[in-house]
Amino acid sequence: MRRPTLNDVAKAAGVSYATADRVLNNRGSVSEKSRKRVQQAIADLGYVRDQQAANLSRRRQFHFRFILPIGNHSFFQALHAAVAEEAPVQRGDRVNLSIVGTPALDADAQVAALDAVGDDCDCVAVVATRTERVTAAIRALDARGIGVITLVSDAAPEARRAYVGIDNRTAGRTAGRLMEIAHGPRGGLVLPIVGVLQASDHRDRLDGLHDALAGTLPAIEILPAISVQDRADLMRDMLPRALAARPDISGIYSIGAGNRGLLEVLAHHRGPRPFTIVHELTPVTREGLSGGLFDAVIDQKPAQEVRRAIEVMKAIATGTAWRDPARDITPAIYVKENMPLEGGSPTAH
Amino acid sequence: MRRPTLNDVAKAAGVSYATADRVLNNRGSVSEKSRKRVQQAIADLGYVRDQQAANLSRRRQFHFRFILPIGNHSFFQALHAAVAEEAPVQRGDRVNLSIVGTPALDADAQVAALDAVGDDCDCVAVVATRTERVTAAIRALDARGIGVITLVSDAAPEARRAYVGIDNRTAGRTAGRLMEIAHGPRGGLVLPIVGVLQASDHRDRLDGLHDALAGTLPAIEILPAISVQDRADLMRDMLPRALAARPDISGIYSIGAGNRGLLEVLAHHRGPRPFTIVHELTPVTREGLSGGLFDAVIDQKPAQEVRRAIEVMKAIATGTAWRDPARDITPAIYVKENMPLEGGSPTAH
DNA sequence: GAGAGGTTGATAGACGTCAATCAATTTTTG
DNA sequence: CAAAAATTGATTGACGTCTATCAACCTCTC
Numbered sequence: 001m002r003r004p005t006l007n008d009v010a011k012a013a014g015v016s017y018a019t020a021d022r023v024l025n026n027r028g029s030v031s032e033k034s035r036k037r038v039q040q041a042i043a044d045l046g047y048v049r050d051q052q053a054a055n056l057s058r059r060r061q062f063h064f065r066f067i068l069p070i071g072n073h074s075f076f077q078a079l080h081a082a083v084a085e086e087a088p089v090q091r092g093d094r095v096n097l098s099i100v101g102t103p104a105l106d107a108d109a110q111v112a113a114l115d116a117v118g119d120d121c122d123c124v125a126v127v128a129t130r131t132e133r134v135t136a137a138i139r140a141l142d143a144r145g146i147g148v149i150t151l152v153s154d155a156a157p158e159a160r161r162a163y164v165g166i167d168n169r170t171a172g173r174t175a176g177r178l179m180e181i182a183h184g185p186r187g188g189l190v191l192p193i194v195g196v197l198q199a200s201d202h203r204d205r206l207d208g209l210h211d212a213l214a215g216t217l218p219a220i221e222i223l224p225a226i227s228v229q230d231r232a233d234l235m236r237d238m239l240p241r242a243l244a245a246r247p248d249i250s251g252i253y254s255i256g257a258g259n260r261g262l263l264e265v266l267a268h269h270r271g272p273r274p275f276t277i278v279h280e281l282t283p284v285t286r287e288g289l290s291g292g293l294f295d296a297v298i299d300q301k302p303a304q305e306v307r308r309a310i311e312v313m314k315a316i317a318t319g320t321a322w323r324d325p326a327r328d329i330t331p332a333i334y335v336k337e338n339m340p341l342e343g344g345s346p347t348a349h
Numbered sequence: 350m351r352r353p354t355l356n357d358v359a360k361a362a363g364v365s366y367a368t369a370d371r372v373l374n375n376r377g378s379v380s381e382k383s384r385k386r387v388q389q390a391i392a393d394l395g396y397v398r399d400q401q402a403a404n405l406s407r408r409r410q411f412h413f414r415f416i417l418p419i420g421n422h423s424f425f426q427a428l429h430a431a432v433a434e435e436a437p438v439q440r441g442d443r444v445n446l447s448i449v450g451t452p453a454l455d456a457d458a459q460v461a462a463l464d465a466v467g468d469d470c471d472c473v474a475v476v477a478t479r480t481e482r483v484t485a486a487i488r489a490l491d492a493r494g495i496g497v498i499t500l501v502s503d504a505a506p507e508a509r510r511a512y513v514g515i516d517n518r519t520a521g522r523t524a525g526r527l528m529e530i531a532h533g534p535r536g537g538l539v540l541p542i543v544g545v546l547q548a549s550d551h552r553d554r555l556d557g558l559h560d561a562l563a564g565t566l567p568a569i570e571i572l573p574a575i576s577v578q579d580r581a582d583l584m585r586d587m588l589p590r591a592l593a594a595r596p597d598i599s600g601i602y603s604i605g606a607g608n609r610g611l612l613e614v615l616a617h618h619r620g621p622r623p624f625t626i627v628h629e630l631t632p633v634t635r636e637g638l639s640g641g642l643f644d645a646v647i648d649q650k651p652a653q654e655v656r657r658a659i660e661v662m663k664a665i666a667t668g669t670a671w672r673d674p675a676r677d678i679t680p681a682i683y684v685k686e687n688m689p690l691e692g693g694s695p696t697a698h
Numbered sequence: 699g700a701g702a703g704g705t706t707g708a709t710a711g712a713c714g715t716c717a718a719t720c721a722a723t724t725t726t727t728g
Numbered sequence: 729c730a731a732a733a734a735t736t737g738a739t740t741g742a743c744g745t746c747t748a749t750c751a752a753c754c755t756c757t758c
Binding site: 002003048049050051052053055056061088091092093094096170171173174176177178181182183184186208212275295296303304324326327328329330331332333334335336337338339340341 | 399405523535688689
């Protein structure tokens with residue numbers, strides 16, 4: 001009934017504990033014969049190393065660092081909160097999380113944060129911009145034996161060990177598909193709103209939108225994107241003019257932040273309301289959904305991403321295999337009805 | 350740098366290890382003064398019990414049993430596969446999973462499986478039908494000190510410790526919202542297809558659909574549901590007649606299984622294709638999405654549910670708090686574009 | 699057949715916690 | 729104030745693995 005220990009394996013193989021250990025952790029020298037017998041015994045008994053005892057004995061502590069943008073975007077705040085919420089839980093499992101904030105979009109700050117990572121750190125997760133310097137800093141860390149994964153935005157695909165986050169082009173295509181569904185057999189005109197077009201994730205989403213709507217018949221046209229710098233005030237300023245200029249706008253795809261402004265503009269909008277898709281489930285976008293001013297939210301589920309990132313980092317640190325995060329991290333679609341409950345604290349018992 | 354141990358706490362509190370231990374695990378008798386000082390020291394040092402060492406010492410093994418329906422539905426197979434896939438991973442963490450299959454919808458078999466659970470089992474997850482007998486069996490297990498959670502279908506809400514799965518009424522409402530989006534300013538006629546209406550989850554989804562479409566203007570009407578017993582052959586048989594009887598059907602909501610048949614019927618359907626929503630991401634529904642015959646899939650992400658279930662069971666077994674699963678388990682909406690990649694094996698390195 | 703090198707067995711002390719025991723001390727009670 | 733009860737300290741042996749050391753053995757080679 002009890003699960004087999006390495007001692008059981010050794011007995012079954014007819015060798016000493018020491019030899020079984022040498023095979024398991026391949027150290028020392030072992031004859032081919034003994035190796036075979038031990039491996040056979042492991043297979044026969046279905047032995048699985050007790051990770052917890054192993055970690056204890058190795059006095060293995062994991063130290064993972066998250067380098068996250070700071071800013072007043074709710075999304076970054078949610079990401080930050082997700083990491084902070086995991087920290088105490090993970091501590092009980094010998095995993096220590098630390099967070100360093102950098103100003104959003106500031107590559108130099110990101111590089112500095114990467115360079116500042118100490119040698120006691122096992123793995124780093126960074127939300128970075130795609131820059132030569134950042135790539136170099138990631139490579140430098142890797143050379144020091146510290147794996148780096150990218151989070152949310154896949155900067156430095158050549159240097160990072162893994163990327164945990166959605167594919168933004170896919171997200172844009174998804175938005176396009178929803179637009180198409182909403183337009184049905186009619187044509188239409190979609191206004192994309194970005195933060196800055198230089199941001200690769202915004203560009204990717206926009207490209208995805210174009211992918212999805214290319215060749216729809218009757219045509220759903222896409223206006224040139226307006227850029228509001230992720231700021232609600234600019235949204236309040238620029239969007240009404242865009243809407244006035246083209247009263248036939250039938251869809252809005254808000255690619256970045258500043259959705260508080262979008263919400264207000266839509267609330268005062270006269271005439272048929274454009275079908276509106278926004279990104280990230282935040283207090284504002286929740287409000288938009290439940291109030292019926294936003295129709296769909298495309299979300300990347302930051303809490304889930306953080307948990308996934310920790311899993312991958314553990315795998316990297318222990319040298320075990322991991323599942324490709326791209327497999328299960330896809331943009332989620334929320335409408336009013338399937339929006340998850342907010343917050344919620346642990347249920348006692 | 351090193352994280353504090355209980356020994357450090359004891360020293361800081363100026364008491365012996367034994368006393369600190371008595372406070373931590375509240376056993377034995379401790380004076381109020383000592384208790385205060387130890388708790389203060391715990392807070393000061395930020396001590397967190399090392400779960401892994403604790404489990405090791407307690408020689409704590411968890412045994413969790415999954416009682417799952419067997420059947421040729423891809424969804425059940427996916428659920429089964431998800432548990433099987435987690436098993437070896439969890440073993441390394443002292444968690445042993447076992448699976449027992451029961452014929453779908455067979456309450457007696459479920460009761461038998463519940464009754465057969467041994468005392469070495471710490472917690473049970475069951476996909477059960479809602480029946481008095483099942484509820485009684487769950488209560489009996491609980492009385493023996495074995496917690497039971499329900500999975501996928503919330504049978505026995507009064508007796509189970511937790512429910513891990515989507516709210517089916519919410520799922521139905523979500524489908525209704527998508528129908529509304531797809532119909533835009535036009536009215537329409539939706540045909541719901543259920544397995545058996547007696548199944549409470551199917552009934553809930555249908556109710557949800559009615560919730561969401563009640564009062565739409567212009568009206569989206571809902572036909573009486575046809576029942577295909579979750580069988581593709583009945584689907585092939587009954588659906589074409591239903592479609593022929595009402596050529597103005599503009600939407601199909603397939604609530605249960607048998608979608609292979611639906612796919613074939615739609616492939617041969619003449620005239621404008623109804624907007625089609627199905628449940629569960631399976632090989633068939635994937636095929637339907639990518640081929641453009643299905644428009645949306647509502648999925649409950651069985652793999653994620655299984656992981657969540659294990660987390661909750663661990664919490665129940667250790668007596669710690671858990672987050673309400675309802676918080677993050679909501680029906681997912683997939684369209685062609687955001688459908689996750691299938692399968693995928695671990696990535697080495 | 700002596701020495702070198704490869705292989706094996708036995709053993710021991712961590713790691714942090716649990717669970718238990720026993721003696722010593724303090725506090726409470728009658 | 730003595731006896732009883734409550735509290736405390738000190739210690740010990742698990743749990744399963746890691747890591748290291750040392751002696752013993754085997755198989756070559758020169």
